[in-house]
Amino acid sequence: MRLCEEERAMLAGELGEPRRWALAHQVAVGAFFDAADFVPVSQAHIMADTESLGEAGVAFLETLAAAPAAERRVRVPTITDPRGVDPRVYRRLGQSDAMAAIEARAAAAFAALGILMTDTCINYQTILPPLRGEHVAYGDTGVVIYSNSVFGARSNFEGGPSALAAALTGRTPRYGYHLDENRRATRHFRLECTPRDLAEWGAAGAIVGRAAGSYWAVPLIDGIEAPPGSDALKHFGAAMASFGSVALFHIPGITAEPAACDEPALRIGRAELDAFLAAYAAPGDKVDVVVFAAPQLSLVEMAAVADALDGRRVHPDTTLFVSSSPEVKSAADRLGLTARMEAAGAVVASGICFYQSYAGEMAEANGWKRLVTNSAKLVNIIAGYGYRPTLASLDRCVEAAVAGRLS
Amino acid sequence: MPLVLSCHPGIGPAVEGIALVARDNFSARYDLDRKAGVFSRPSHALAGQSYHGRILVLDQAKGGVATAWMLHDMAARRIVPLALVFNRVNPILAQGAAFAGVALVDRFAGDVTALIRTGDRLRIDPAAGRVEVLNRDF
Numbered sequence: 001m002r003l004c005e006e007e008r009a010m011l012a013g014e015l016g017e018p019r020r021w022a023l024a025h026q027v028a029v030g031a032f033f034d035a036a037d038f039v040p041v042s043q044a045h046i047m048a049d050t051e052s053l054g055e056a057g058v059a060f061l062e063t064l065a066a067a068p069a070a071e072r073r074v075r076v077p078t079i080t081d082p083r084g085v086d087p088r089v090y091r092r093l094g095q096s097d098a099m100a101a102i103e104a105r106a107a108a109a110f111a112a113l114g115i116l117m118t119d120t121c122i123n124y125q126t127i128l129p130p131l132r133g134e135h136v137a138y139g140d141t142g143v144v145i146y147s148n149s150v151f152g153a154r155s156n157f158e159g160g161p162s163a164l165a166a167a168l169t170g171r172t173p174r175y176g177y178h179l180d181e182n183r184r185a186t187r188h189f190r191l192e193c194t195p196r197d198l199a200e201w202g203a204a205g206a207i208v209g210r211a212a213g214s215y216w217a218v219p220l221i222d223g224i225e226a227p228p229g230s231d232a233l234k235h236f237g238a239a240m241a242s243f244g245s246v247a248l249f250h251i252p253g254i255t256a257e258p259a260a261c262d263e264p265a266l267r268i269g270r271a272e273l274d275a276f277l278a279a280y281a282a283p284g285d286k287v288d289v290v291v292f293a294a295p296q297l298s299l300v301e302m303a304a305v306a307d308a309l310d311g312r313r314v315h316p317d318t319t320l321f322v323s324s325s326p327e328v329k330s331a332a333d334r335l336g337l338t339a340r341m342e343a344a345g346a347v348v349a350s351g352i353c354f355y356q357s358y359a360g361e362m363a364e365a366n367g368w369k370r371l372v373t374n375s376a377k378l379v380n381i382i383a384g385y386g387y388r389p390t391l392a393s394l395d396r397c398v399e400a401a402v403a404g405r406l407s
Numbered sequence: 408m409p410l411v412l413s414c415h416p417g418i419g420p421a422v423e424g425i426a427l428v429a430r431d432n433f434s435a436r437y438d439l440d441r442k443a444g445v446f447s448r449p450s451h452a453l454a455g456q457s458y459h460g461r462i463l464v465l466d467q468a469k470g471g472v473a474t475a476w477m478l479h480d481m482a483a484r485r486i487v488p489l490a491l492v493f494n495r496v497n498p499i500l501a502q503g504a505a506f507a508g509v510a511l512v513d514r515f516a517g518d519v520t521a522l523i524r525t526g527d528r529l530r531i532d533p534a535a536g537r538v539e540v541l542n543r544d545f
Binding site: 025028029031032047049052053056057060081139140141156157158160161162176213214215216241242243244245247355356360380381383384386 | 432447479484498
């Protein structure tokens with residue numbers, strides 16, 4: 001890779017050990033992907049849950065945090081993805097004091113690096129959306145695919161260590177979706193029916209992702225006539241990224257960049273959406289936990305859950321879990337939405353997102369097996385943690401939570 | 408003379424070990440019980456099998472960004488694959504391998520999950536972009 005004078009100084013350790021580690025890490029990754037040089041980034045977003053970090057990851061952060069202030073502070077605005085523990089509700093979820101303690105250590109280390117603990121995977125709805133052409137270093141696949149596609153930002157999937165490295169150096173290797181030639185559509189899909197709710201938008205994204213099947217594939221989806229709204233594209237993109245590792249899609253006339261694809265279109269209609277949902281159906285099954293998260297809920301989704309729960313009561317043998325970002329949770333508190341959900345028996349969490357919160361340990365502590373959610377992304381992730389997931393609309397999720405079993 | 412497969416230059420140290428092969432994909436969060444060191448996702452082709460100390464030969468990297476932190480913690484706890492040999496990885500697996508110091512190679516001339524069989528003894532040289540199948544002659 002071509003390095004400028006400042007990059008060579010960082011690599012030589014002249015700007016301190018944290019920036020030396022960061023640049024060396026980035027050169028290793030950049031060389032692997034044949035990056036010619038670095039590109040400056042305006043923001044970084046770091047995956048920060050302690051289940052992923054582990055003791056080794058937290059100890060690594062603490063080592064960086066012990067460096068002199070001038071050497072350890074991040075160079076661009078840097079925010080965090082959801083954490084593993086919400087101190088207000090962790091005991092109700094069967095999480096342990098040890099989990100809360102390691103979270104506190106990680107948070108202290110991140111703060112010492114000058115990182116803003118936003119604890120959110122919907123920063124594109126709540127913090128500072130990027131502009132078209134803006135190079136960023138985002139973690140969380142849902143954040144990357146939404147920002148690349150809807151806004152026309154330029155980011156690769158940056159895992160925690162790489163996003164942290166970008167924050168410390170203010171740049172990232174120029175490969176993948178930072179380059180024009182990789183942003184052209186390579187796969188063609190046609191949506192022949194309009195999804196009826198967020199679960200179906202997620203199902204549609206999952207079908208596209210599964211068929212595209214690679215980080216390096218760029219789907220173009222036509223047949224979507226009217227803008228479906230931010231929450232619909234949030235679930236659509238998050239599921240596409242989860243099922244296919246996809247980082248960019250185009251919907252001509254709706255997403256940011258003009259796009260065309262000469263390949264024959266793979267058609268997705270009512271039958272395909274119904275078949276996708278049917279694969280997760282479990283009629284009559286007892287329901288252990290109903291989850292509204294993954295991605296965290298927008299304020300509009302929080303209001304929809306509160307409306308659906310009004311005058312109802314969650315079954316005593318079922319847990320209803322709702323999670324959003326600290327910003328949205330604060331607004332939900334102020335607007336009375338949290339109180340309405342809690343009055344129905346829901347657990348309303350802030351700054352976490354179910355699968356990043358020691359999901360396996362929660363299943364064990366609570367005896368949870370059958371999980372119902374309107375997140376296609378979550379049904380894809382959670383089976384590895386020992387859950388049996390069902391995908392259903394928001395209304396069916398609430399019905400299941402109240403009845404304690406699936407209809 | 409052992410069978411030699413060429414690939415793109417990779418990441419991490421040269422290693423020698425036994426292959427565990429499947430035409431399936433990989434995410435540390437989605438697919439693994441990282442305490443027991445086994446594939447835990449019921450629908451994964453390697454469900455129930457131990458990955459500890461094996462050279463994983465798989466198709467693509469899938470799923471979220473968690474693998475980038477998780478490989479490092481798995482390596483620190485010494486319940487980790489010896490190396491990763493893929494047809495094509497996404498940035499997360501490359502970043503995770505670089506951070507954890509785990510050997511990783513990808514981009515072969517053919518389908519590496521067909522070229523290598525479970526139980527093959529492999530020598531991987533990431534810097535050279537080379538995988539030798541020691542128990543099979545060219």
